[in-house]
Amino acid sequence: MDDGRRTTMDRSRRPPAPTARHVLLAGGGSGGHVFPALAIADALIARGWRVSYAGSAQGLEARLLAGRDLPFYALPARPVVGRGFLARGRALLTLARSALAARRLVRRLEVAAVVGTGGYVAAPAVLGGWLARRPTLLFEPNARAGLANRALSRLASAAALAYPQTAAELRCPSTVTGVPVRRDFFAVPDDLPPAPPWRLLVLGGSQGARQLNELLPAALARRSAAAPPLSVHHQSGPQHVEATRAAYAELAERGLAVRVEPFVDDVAGAMARSHLVLSRAGAITLAELCAAGRPAILVPLALAGGHQRDNAAALEAAGAARLLAGDAATPAALAALLDELLAPSPSPLPAMARAARRLARRDAAARIAGRLATLLGEEG
Incomplete structure (x- = not known):
């Protein structure tokens, strides 16, 4: 597996305790998938947890993560929808290989839970978390759930939503949290x-x-x-x-x-x-x-x-x-x-x-962090 790890230290941020929970965030391809993940990362770090990020080495997420204090790990991924029969077949093969690589990564890093915020790179990370028997949390910001989250909800531990009506489209327990936005x-x-x-x-x-x-x-x-x-x-x-x-x-x-x-x-x-x-x-x-x-x-x-x-x-x-x-x-x-x-x-x-x-929801990222804590047996 191509780990693609990048680490940039920001000494203004408090280092986590050695025994802190470790969460793997995964999402990419567009700012709409990356920026909520960064807001969730801030909320988890505020709890003293460790956070790492999985994405595509060629995606927007790799560039945005380069200047942040988050270890970055590259996972191979391809879009599955709308690319023709052969391309979808190759994408599914890549998904399977990437999910197994994500399982190895989750175990090696001693990750406690995986959070997927969307984009085709999130799917193998969530599947890898499930294969490693870790709690997995999906984030769905739209009133109509995306195809990947609808499929992954059959395996995921829970989902965080922006709209209550989205829960009817998912197969996992869901909580309305709002959309996490960076403090800036x-x-x-x-x-x-x-x-x-x-x-x-x-x-x-x-x-x-x-x-x-x-x-x-x-x-x-x-x-x-x-x-x-x-x-x-x-x-x-x-x-x-x-x-x-x-x-x-x-x-x-x-x-x-x-x-x-x-x-x-x-x-x-x-x-x-x-x-x-x-x-x-x-x-x-x-x-x-x-x-x-x-x-x-x-x-x-x-x-x-x-x-x-x-x-x-x-x-x-x-x-x-x-x-x-x-x-x-x-x-x-x-x-x-x-x-x-x-x-x-x-x-x-x-x-x-x-x-x-x-209309703003200031506590959305904190609510998602709290839901994740509950999945891990802690107080939300």
């Missing part, structure tokens, strides 16, 4: 920054969103020259950087302040500097928006089984966001919505920010 988001100041200029943050997920990359430049081109000044910080995804910069080129020549990056490492800091966020509507992103107290325009991903639209509608109903879905997500509609929300006085954004923060 709760540290964002309540008050929005001074304006103008208005600052717009664009988040299409860790891989970017081609629709947003094309939609926003087209919408801004329709705004009046008399519109209040605006600056844009745009996460384009690593595959779309040059195309997105090209889409903004004419606007930049006309004076638009725009910064395009493949990936925003410090999303909490970027939210703190922003007045408004244009984003997809994944469960993790919405939890981060609520924790930071930032209003949003949400353009849900149409191919996400419908759960992104449901997530966005809930925030809109609470007064925390505005929704542009399906055929309504046009440059003209976005331009009009930006003009409405970025009105100098009275601005609707402070009320939207307050509504977002009222």
Whole structure:
């Protein structure tokens, strides 16, 4: 097995006691799977437990873990869904080999429990924990459970959920905990920054969103020259950087302040500097928006089984966001919505920010840590 171990010491963090419980976290492929795991790690470390992380050596998780005080172990993994018969066969063979490697890793590290936060790399780690007869905990942030978690729930000890209705789709005992969010988001100041200029943050997920990359430049081109000044910080995804910069080129020549990056490492800091966020509507992103107290325009991903639209509608109903879905997500509609929300006085954004923060669950990571402690026979 390729252990792929990386360790970076952060001396500001308390070292665990030699006899502390050891938990293996596993999740990757996108920020939506990695960032909840990091929030759970913080809650477990606060209990004095040891934490290690399993993921793909080629995944986003390897880069994000490189600068943290968490040992990282690489597991081979391939996507199983939607890749053709032969590819699925190879993926299942890789899954079996990786699960056996994960079992050896769990035993060698004397891991007490395994937590899977999603992504195809989480499956072999959870299976390895089950094969090693350790308690396993699944995290499911969406109202509609993913295929992997539905399958793994037949073996898992328990699941932590964001929505109560998800329990009906799983075969293991489930607890509603909310979505764990890193503490940095709760540290964002309540008050929005001074304006103008208005600052717009664009988040299409860790891989970017081609629709947003094309939609926003087209919408801004329709705004009046008399519109209040605006600056844009745009996460384009690593595959779309040059195309997105090209889409903004004419606007930049006309004076638009725009910064395009493949990936925003410090999303909490970027939210703190922003007045408004244009984003997809994944469960993790919405939890981060609520924790930071930032209003949003949400353009849900149409191919996400419908759960992104449901997530966005809930925030809109609470007064925390505005929704542009399906055929309504046009440059003209976005331009009009930006003009409405970025009105100098009275601005609707402070009320939207307050509504977002009222939806935040500060204790989600601690509740998941408590559920894990219960599985291990300790007080939650």
